[in-house]
Amino acid sequence: MIEAVGLTKRYGAKTAVHNLSFQVRPGAVTGFLGPNGSGKSTTMRMILGLDTPTSGHVTIGGHPFRGLANAPRQVGALLDAKAVHGGRSARLHLLSLAQLGGIPARRVDEVLGVVGLQNVARKRSKGFSLGMGQRLGIAAALLGDPQVLLFDEPVNGLDPEGILWVRNLMKQLAAEGRTVFVSSHLMSEMAVTADHLIVIGRGQLMADMSVKDFISANSADFARVRTPDTEPEGREKLAAALAEAGAQVLSEPDGALRVTGVPLPRISDIAHDSDIRLWELSPHQASLEEAYMRMTQGAVDYRSTADQKAGLQQPAGPYGYAPGAPQQQGWGAPQGNPYPALPGEQPNPYAQQQPQQPAMAPAVTAAPAAPAAPPAPPAPEAPDAPVDAPVSAPADLTKRDSEDAR
Numbered sequence: 001m002i003e004a005v006g007l008t009k010r011y012g013a014k015t016a017v018h019n020l021s022f023q024v025r026p027g028a029v030t031g032f033l034g035p036n037g038s039g040k041s042t043t044m045r046m047i048l049g050l051d052t053p054t055s056g057h058v059t060i061g062g063h064p065f066r067g068l069a070n071a072p073r074q075v076g077a078l079l080d081a082k083a084v085h086g087g088r089s090a091r092l093h094l095l096s097l098a099q100l101g102g103i104p105a106r107r108v109d110e111v112l113g114v115v116g117l118q119n120v121a122r123k124r125s126k127g128f129s130l131g132m133g134q135r136l137g138i139a140a141a142l143l144g145d146p147q148v149l150l151f152d153e154p155v156n157g158l159d160p161e162g163i164l165w166v167r168n169l170m171k172q173l174a175a176e177g178r179t180v181f182v183s184s185h186l187m188s189e190m191a192v193t194a195d196h197l198i199v200i201g202r203g204q205l206m207a208d209m210s211v212k213d214f215i216s217a218n219s220a221d222f223a224r225v226r227t228p229d230t231e232p233e234g235r236e237k238l239a240a241a242l243a244e245a246g247a248q249v250l251s252e253p254d255g256a257l258r259v260t261g262v263p264l265p266r267i268s269d270i271a272h273d274s275d276i277r278l279w280e281l282s283p284h285q286a287s288l289e290e291a292y293m294r295m296t297q298g299a300v301d302y303r304s305t306a307d308q309k310a311g312l313q314q315p316a317g318p319y320g321y322a323p324g325a326p327q328q329q330g331w332g333a334p335q336g337n338p339y340p341a342l343p344g345e346q347p348n349p350y351a352q353q354q355p356q357q358p359a360m361a362p363a364v365t366a367a368p369a370a371p372a373a374p375p376a377p378p379a380p381e382a383p384d385a386p387v388d389a390p391v392s393a394p395a396d397l398t399k400r401d402s403e404d405a406r
């Protein structure tokens, strides 16, 4: 088990991780989520003894990483797949790691097979693709057959087959009773890989719960209802009737109504009683992505803006189309925050650091709950201080995985 208690890391005036406490238990895949720059890699480096906490501590099986006897046999990690001596072959790289960790050399060929790199084992790793490098990193993590595994963005650069392979590998490792801690920005993957989630924003803990609980706590199922496009008055009438029945009704970009607070059969009955035809009445189940976006929207530090291409517009052509000119948004195009607060939702303490526009126009009633005033981030922002620690690095590569003959 990994246990962090009051973990804090400051780089000069920058607080990367603030008072973080959590446990990562064996027998499950624990996803580690958070926006860019939220402190995931810093936390992983502290777990692995590559960064020293400013305060607090983190242990693996009750000991700090540096206090573990024969750490490579107990803990495996993929932090930065590029941190490999490019002049060495994959095999040589793994052999040197095996030697350092007192691991038998024959294990190298086993893990090369597990990650599917056996055919390129003697090639220099500097010629490896991103995905091959990730595989080499995973092989290095598996080398000591450790009980605790940490993976920072393991599917980065992998092809679909590789992504599926990593998913199954994580699950298998957890099913064997190991502790598997994995960061990723791919919500669709996390949804099918992780059992438990630890979510951080601006270095602070935002959630520590099962995937299922996380989705239900941060999202609401709703019904999509569409009336015939040719009968806009029917849509307004239905929205009013639903509001009367206690529903919250919002407009979707395509003209459908997003209805919460009233079950599907009741919506159907209300439409029938109001003599309104329906073109669509469908349940919508929230995804992990939706729940995650809703929770972390206010903790995002790096947000894109529309590309105005100022000064780059060309004169309009004969049909009025100017290449490079911003296109006018169509009716109902999504704007601003697509994840409004849920009705009755507790304000997210991280939410709305920046002014947000309502995403969906209220159709008739019950606009999203007003956002709460945000708290300040843990520490004043400051230009990032110089990097003070090298990142470790396992490594590895492609094709098809074979059986691990441990």
Ligand SMILES: Nc1ncnc2c1ncn2[C@@H]1O[C@H](COP(=O)(O)OP(=O)(O)OP(=O)(O)O)[C@@H](O)[C@H]1O
Pocket (backbone or CB within 6 Å): 011, 014, 015, 016, 034, 035, 036, 037, 038, 039, 040, 041, 042, 043, 384, 385, 386, 387, 388, 389
């Ligand atoms: N060695 C360092 N020196 C100074 N600042 C650092 C250092 N390492 C990380 N930081 C800063 O700490 C914050 C957290 O960075 P970190 O890499 O841990 O985030 P992350 O959640 O892993 O981000 P991403 O999802 O983009 O990989 C960032 O603002 C980063 O610039």
